[in-house]
Amino acid sequence: MKSVDSVLIVEDNPIDIFINTRVIQQSGLSEEIISQPSAKDALHYLTEGVSRGFLPNLIFLDIRMPDLDGFEFLEAFTELPLQVRQQCRIVMLSSTIDPVDLEKARSNPFVLAFIPKPLTREKIEELFS
Amino acid sequence: MQSYPLHLIIPEEESTGVEQLKQAFIPLNGAFRLSIVNSNLQLNHQIESGIRIAVYAGNPTYMSWQECARQLRQQSQESIFILISDEESTTSAVTQGADLLVHSRETHQLPQIIGAFIKRHQVKVLMAMPVQLDPVEELDNLTQLQEKNKELEKINFELDRFVYSASHDLRSPLTSVLGLLNLMREEVKEAGTIHLVSLMEESILKLDNTIRDIVAYSRNNRTEINFEPVSLQALVNDISSNLRYLETGDFKVAEQIHLLDEYVFLSDRNRLQIILNNLLANAIRYRHPARKPEVQIGVLLKGQVVEITVSDNGQGINEKHLGKIFEMFYRTSDTSAGSGLGLYIVKETVKKLNGMIEVKSQVNEGSIFTITLPLIHQLNRKSGEL
Structure with a gap:
């Protein structure tokens, strides 16, 4: 199973942060797992990452969050430095069944895939198959 | 649901073809308000009062379809004229004034064909109004109709967003529980507990299915085809x-x-x-x-x-x-x-x-x-x- 250096989880629900972190750990995808509880915090973290010299390779992005939602994060993402956009690939993770959401996710050029919650080892493995 | 007035222009004598045509509109439950025209007198009167959608079928002898289309256009540029014929080609029909040509073998799908056509020409149907009103009133009604349509579209859109938002709020804790159950399965070795985990998962999935079904049911009822x-x-x-x-x-x-x-x-x-x-x-x-x-x-x-x-x-x-x-x-x-x-x-x-x-x-x-x-x-x- 392919592994990456580090993963960022953007999620407001602490229970889901717990689940995603565990599943990613158990799948062997990455040992470095960071979480940010809001889109704004995540954007801040990524901007700082450039000066820190350390950026995540994969971002698991929730859609429905208070304040900025996943799609608004994506809009802001396009304004981030080139380095961030080149290095970080995004996977959207959500409990939504709204086809409008699914379509928006799938048609966004930065989104690698849409995964319906809950995240599982199998779904992670399928990402890289 | 919007109900469009539709005039069926048919021969004076009934025939099986025409009967089939009338039957075709019955299942659609009021999508069209059907009026039958089968004489010269009725046709002249209707054209004068204003026809929005006309379906011409069966070769009525009291007026040719070309003449009918021409008179319709004279009264209102926006009315829709649909010809049912096996003799004409699409090109000849359209150049002589028809908006749509349908073959007689397709009459039982006529409502869907017209529905699809109307969707593409929404404004035309809204704008074809009965002529009795004076121009100022006509314009008021037109704007009212367009506003009402916009309002209904907005309501429907908002209801959709509400249904999906509500279903997301219901599903979110469920997907969390499912995630936790998955973790439990990985971490617990005792067979008895694993069995309980499976039963919990089954119940949650059942609940999830019900939510999805309710959402699907809500949308099927409300949204247009x-x-x-x-x-x-x-x-x-x-x-x-x-x-x-x-x-x-x-x-x-x-x-x-x-x-x-x-x-x-x-x-x-x-x-x-x-x-x-x-x-x-x-x-x-x-x-x-x-x-x-x-x-x-x-x-x-x-x-x-x-x-x-x-x-x-x-x-x-x-x-x-x-x-x-x-x-x-x-x-x-x-x-x-x-x-x-x-x-x-x-x-x-x-x-x-x-x-x-x-x-x-x-x-x-x-x-x-x-x-x-x-x-x-x-x-x-x-x-x-x-």
């Missing part, structure tokens, strides 16, 4: 890959799609997705315990209908249930994973598309669901005709 070109192959592929996320265990889906290449299949993609998704999910869910579920999807063009069959090698359905499985909340047993809404929704959705559904089944062998949908021709790719 949206005709668009549909690739059945792509649709089946999408559904299969979505199901892999949801269903545990392996399964196989094979398709055999026999639609002529030169016809484009027009239908409501969302509704087709609901139908096929439900049937496929059922076929896998009610698998036979001794074998891997295999589902065959067949699509066949049979004259004026498209026949879609979904056959599985699952548990099968006992004869005593067959008559009731399409009923709301009917489940064959309390332990079954479904909500009891799935097949009811399939039936309602098929009905909305003016189709029919049948089931044949053998306990321990499997089941075959057959759906027949009226075929709606789009432009024949080669000849350019309807």
